[in-house]
Amino acid sequence: MIYLDANATTPLLPEVLDAMLPWLREGFHNPNASYRGAKEARRAIEEAREKVAALIGARAEEIVFMGGGTESTNSVLKWLARLVGRKSGRVITSAIEHSAVLKPCETFGEVGYPLARVGVDAGGRLNVDEFQAACEAAREGGGFASIMWANNETGVIQPVDEACAIAKENGLAFHTDAIQAVGKIPVNVGEVPVDFLSLSAHKFHGPKGVGALYIRSGCRFEPMLRGGGQEKDRRSGTENTAGIVGLGKAAELAMERLLKKESPVALRNAFEAKIVGELEGVTVNGDLLHRLPGTSHLSFTGCEAAGLLILLDDLGVACSAGSACMTGKQQPSHVQKAMGFSDAKAKSSLRFGFSCLTTMEEAMAAAEAVKKSVEKLRRVQGGSTGPVVVYSP
Incomplete structure (x- = not known):
């Protein structure tokens, strides 16, 4: 996993x-x-x-x-x-x-x-x-x-x-x-x-x-x-x-x-770069200048997060659709709604959290799993994709 x-x-x-x-x-x-x-x-x-x-x-x-x-x-x-x-x-x-x-x-x-x-x-x-x-x-x-x-x-x-x-x-x-x-x-x-x-x-x-x-x-x-x-x-x-x-x-x-300035920021950035570079219809959410080094919040046009979580779990990747305290609730996250997300975008969003134990090999393997899962779900759901949209302050 x-x-x-x-x-x-x-x-x-x-x-x-x-x-x-x-x-x-x-x-x-x-x-x-x-x-x-x-x-x-x-x-x-x-x-x-x-x-x-x-x-x-x-x-x-x-x-x-x-x-x-x-x-x-x-x-x-x-x-x-x-x-x-x-x-x-x-x-x-x-x-x-x-x-x-x-x-x-x-x-x-x-x-x-x-x-x-x-x-x-x-x-x-x-x-x-x-x-x-x-x-x-x-x-x-x-x-x-x-x-x-x-x-x-x-x-x-x-x-x-x-x-x-x-x-x-x-x-x-x-x-x-x-x-x-x-x-x-x-x-x-x-x-x-x-x-x-x-x-x-x-x-x-x-x-x-x-x-x-x-x-x-x-x-x-x-x-x-x-x-x-x-x-x-x-x-x-x-x-x-x-x-x-x-x-x-x-x-x-x-x-x-x-003190050593160790953080998973390089893993997160490489993970996002691979996904955004190889998939259309991906949004990197949140202020890119002011965020935790180990957090990546992404939306995938034409996909529902619930389906992606199942596919990713089958491929051995554990992530979430938002706060762990809100898991199982069907309504869009209050955080995403406050940021102006549509219901569709909110329901297509996943959160990935990297820690000091995560390796680059794991980050790249997870990005590949995300790519495969999104492509599979889009084929099944017939979802359309739009251009890559990355929020920049």
């Missing part, structure tokens, strides 16, 4: 598994107890906290371990909603956010919060002018904004630095869902002074079920989960020592790759 769905999840690196195993076996102790084994587990957790903090340019005490990206985003958004209050507090987000952000925000709107969902351009980038207007409208009554760092479907990197500055100018708290960005591109909370940031281990070769929330020093925060007071009373529940150690190791390895 050639795995090209790294936006959905990434394989656990051998080094990460090796780091975790001792804490699944002999290091099983509760890190909150007082005996030697427990203290060793606590030490391992704090070392992992330092590694995660280093990956995003934070301080260790600003990192709170969570059960994943969804818990991280929900925890901070629900706290901010309580903080600003629904009588006057405005909630500002974008039309292309992950459902872990959109659904809580929609719930806030249902119970009376003024909610603004800012649009994007044809390349999938935030409309900064519209965002500024929404922030200015919220200035008097207060509120908060949540804008993703990079989109999970298209890989398009958002102008988070501009959005954060605008929010701060208008006195609004700012959260970013950086789950697709952390570990893949440089993310530094010293350079982009967000108040809160969510990340998840399994997006950069760590284990599933563990993530973190960055809380800038000085920012108020009250937990969604209360209990034994772990994580300095910011997230109760006995810590997942093995998972946290795995997150720390994955963060350490990601930092090494970033």
Whole structure:
């Protein structure tokens, strides 16, 4: 199997598994107890906290371990909603956010919060002018904004630095869902002074079920989960020592790759070049100047993505038609609709995600499989093709 769905999840690196195993076996102790084994587990957790903090340019005490990206985003958004209050507090987000952000925000709107969902351009980038207007409208009554760092479907990197500055100018708290960005591109909370940031281990070769929330020093925060007071009373529940150690190791390895400027961008570019060069009616979607190095989002005229996924799976290529959280749903992606896609184009789109484990041989073999699958489906469906269309900002 050639795995090209790294936006959905990434394989656990051998080094990460090796780091975790001792804490699944002999290091099983509760890190909150007082005996030697427990203290060793606590030490391992704090070392992992330092590694995660280093990956995003934070301080260790600003990192709170969570059960994943969804818990991280929900925890901070629900706290901010309580903080600003629904009588006057405005909630500002974008039309292309992950459902872990959109659904809580929609719930806030249902119970009376003024909610603004800012649009994007044809390349999938935030409309900064519209965002500024929404922030200015919220200035008097207060509120908060949540804008993703990079989109999970298209890989398009958002102008988070501009959005954060605008929010701060208008006195609004700012959260970013950086789950697709952390570990893949440089993310530094010293350079982009967000108040809160969510990340998840399994997006950069760590284990599933563990993530973190960055809380800038000085920012108020009250937990969604209360209990034994772990994580300095910011997230109760006995810590997942093995998972946290795995997150720390994955963060350490990601930092090494970033410092060496290693990325799958060459594989992605070669993959796209072969497909676009040998097939008609292909669109490379999203802002080509601002996207994750390992994400390719393509549309194929005259084909339905559902059929292509079956053919590609038969040929040993794993990819997706969009967010893994939306698999099985028949309606076009809200991300693609926000970018102005027609229903036909949205339903003909596939997402390919490359990781640090992908090889050039796999990328080329996958491109050949895509070519064969598209040609076969077009013959079967009698689909017509148009000229190659590549979005360029």
